[in-house]
Amino acid sequence: MQGQQELLRFQARIGKDKSMATLHAIEVGEYAKWTTENVEDAATRLDPVKKFLTFANKRGWTEISLARYAAAPRRNRRRFAGGQSGSRGAGTPSARLSQERHIELQAELQRLREEVPQVREAIRLARSDGDIRENSPLDAAREQQQMVERRIRQLENDLVNVEIVDAANADTERVSIGSRVTLHDIASEQSRVFTLVDVREADVSAGKISTVSPIGQALMGRSAGEEVTITTPRGAMEYRIEGIGG
Structure with a gap:
């Protein structure tokens, strides 16, 4: 189970x-x-x-x-x-997010806050239903409460000093967070486009790559025209940065 x-x-x-x-x-x-x-x-x-x-x-x-x-x-x-809490100083961004992602996280936080009373009610009902020593609904409700409250704390922490990254103003000279990067696979002669984002916004299927991922780390700070070697599960891949756009 x-x-x-x-x-x-x-x-x-x-x-x-x-x-x-x-x-x-x-x-x-x-x-x-x-x-x-x-x-x-x-x-x-x-x-x-x-x-x-x-x-x-x-x-x-x-x-x-x-x-x-x-x-x-x-x-x-x-x-x-x-x-x-770590040693993050006051004013240091806890996350660097796009405006779109910031709105999504705020909406998620609001939804979870509204969900707390429902979870607590589920726990109350489960407790009143027989022997709590073998009460699967109660165990499930308690775990759900822990997950919801933990996620709420994480979101509150992330959104305290969040920095909104404006892709329109992203650096076009060097790859940075928010950059839209066009990569040319030297071996296959194919090109792919990635956007470098905070780990909280990463979505590979949407072409959003975390800055702490192997690809993100290899690209950060690089300029158009540079060739980079990226270690992937299939081995080392050679790419050339064709363009950097916000």
Whole structure:
């Protein structure tokens, strides 16, 4: 049951309509990072996902095994033990988001705040229904309450000192957050367009790549015309930056 719940959470974060054939290592890595930052005992929670991804590869649903990308980043594993506030100074942006994403997160925060009374009522009803020692609805309601309240705290923290990134004013000389970058694959002679965004806004299927992803790290600070080597699950890939636009 616990494993099934974790797979459902993974599906919800990745997207219910996502095809396994198009699932990317970056998406799995971003999910692992999100789990590490938002869920206690992340390694245990990620284990069912890793097993599922191993199974998917054996069945031929994915070209490579994506299980290794579902590991909790070591540098974040003590996040809960050490507290989540960190040493961020006052005025330091907690997130750098587009106006569109900022509005989406504000709407999510409002929705979750409205959901809290409903979850509490579900807990009250579950408690009144028989033996609480073997009460699956109560356990589910309590877990839902923890997830909702944890997400609310994260959103409140992220939105305190958020910086809105205006793509229209993004640097066109060097790649920076908010940049729309056209990459030319030297081997295949094909071009792809990515937008560099904060990790909270990353969506590979929409062409939004986190600045902390392998691609993002390789591109940040680079100029048009430069060639870069990006390490991917398929090996090292050579790209040329064809253009940088806001």
